[in-house]
Amino acid sequence: GIQVEQSPPDLILQEGANSTLRCNFSDSVNNLQWFHQNPWGQLINLFYIPSGTKQNGRLSATTVATERYSLLYISSSQTTDSGVYFCAVAGWRDDKIIFGKGTRLHILP
């Protein structure tokens, strides 16, 4: 099946800093999503982005499908951005959804 790798596994930043999270996947995909898991454990959709670039406020994402990676950018980080960010993909061969192991982000005040 598809392998999904996220990097870095952990990231500690000061409030106001920018960050880039990466998601690599091993096969072509027809679905790629980014999620944020907040400290209360809730999973929040950030982007559905199997290709191209999207922006939502301070967050943006780019997926380069031909090179099998996606990037999540967070600008001007706030403490409320802390939590774990997951990338999840679905391939063309079946309807399984595979998650990466996540990047844990700590934003310090």
Next chain:
Amino acid sequence: EAQVTQNPRYLITVTGKKLTVTCSQNMNHEYMSWYRQDPGLGLRQIYYSMNVEVTDKGDVPEGYKVSRKEKRNFPLILESPSPNQTSLYFCASSLDPGVNQPQHFGDGTRLSIL
């Protein structure tokens, strides 16, 4: 309000005692799935369903059963729970995994099997 509802939110039980975690969605979604989340492993898909009476194994189906008798409900059944099934479980739904529709997650069920 569009939502995915899981019950119970927390459960402590003993090895071998059958349990069911319910999941219901009110968005008329075709696709529903169950995940377990364990430290260091991220979320792993247990089972998924593309529609009523259609279910398929995810990556970690052993020890679990599901059913999809109605579109809105997708219960997760542990016939004989064991301690290695202690985990945080999430149910999710979406219109279809291959179209531009996000997955909606329930708030999670924390299961402890003693």
